[in-house]
Amino acid sequence: MLRSVEMKDYMSTDPVKVKPEDDIFEAIHQLLVYRVSGACVVNDGGYLVGILSELDCLRAILGATYNKSPVGKVSEYMTREVISVKLSDNIVDVATDMMLHKHRRRPVIQDDGMLIGQVTCRQLLRGVKDFATDTE
Template identity: 30%
Template sequence: MDLLKVADHMNRHPATFNREMSVEEAVNKLIIAEQLGGPVVDAQKKVIGFISEQDCLARMLSDTYHLAQSATVGDVMRADVLTVKSYDGIVDLAQTMLQAKPKIYPVVDDNGLLLGVISRSDVLRAIDLELHAHYKAVS
């Protein structure tokens, strides 16, 4: 299982966001993409933040209560983003996921440029496929 790499199981075409986008537009993108969250990138595709459904929900509830216009992605995004590299191992990432809370990790190159995202579901699927392949080989 050490041969399983993030690059082989990541989503290479995730929904992405920019800091000027409204929270409502971000919510629409999350719903259409069926993602729980996604990376916020600058014009060069460098990851500068992350926005989740939870972030959007909290802000939209607050804005509804105060009858205010919603904020931008830049207002609600998290700037402290846990990322992984495409060459990282799936097992190592799975162990990280047991400790850290993010359900989706941006996959970046060595310069911080976005390559894709990988979710807990992707990691589970990768490990499940590998285990099934070993069971068939043994049978």
Template identity: 35%
Template sequence: MQSLTVADYMNRHPVVFTASMSIEHAVERLLQSHQRGGPVVDDQQRVVGFLSEQDCLAAMLRDTYHNEQSANVGDCMFKGDVLMVVDHHSITDLAQSMQSNKPKIYPVVDSSGILVGIITRTDVLRAIDVHLQNHYRQR
């Protein structure tokens, strides 16, 4: 099981955002992709924040209340230390850390810190399930 890596199960084509993108455009992208949130990247594809559905909801409610469309992703995103995982990280190790850290989506970076995808709790569950199913079939 330790040989299963994040790269084996991550989404290599996630929806990503830039800080200058309007919140309305970001919401449109989330709704089309059915993704619950995603990394915010700079011009070098380095993660600078994270935008969740909850962040978008708060911004859109605020804009509706003030009857304007002024928010952008940079105004609403989480700007702290975004929990990320390296693509060669073990699925088992990630599953264990997901028990204490609560993000549902982790940006995946390569060894240079460049975004290469995302991995969700569902992806991790799928990886473990596939491994267990294959293990039981071999018995």
């Protein structure tokens, strides 16, 4: 029997989240504690407003060091224009688009923009492998 290729079967339902008003060092702490390369940025209502990557954090720290200024808040460094996916999206299509854009993760949202999960390259790799090796 052919296995599912829907997002809902491979995504993480509890991604690391930070808020735009969080200090960048709080966000860095979360990335290090959970050993992830990025976090979803959500507002108080749980709606996706951006993504914060390790590279964003490095940019914040190096810029502050160079300029001898405070590091600042997540909102100053996060990526605001985020490509997200929906629960019903096909993982092969999402994987192809992530390769095209060189993205390592995509937030999964409801139609109204509420964050409900995240999918990473590793999760997609497992899903595509399952699909490709299913011979029944």
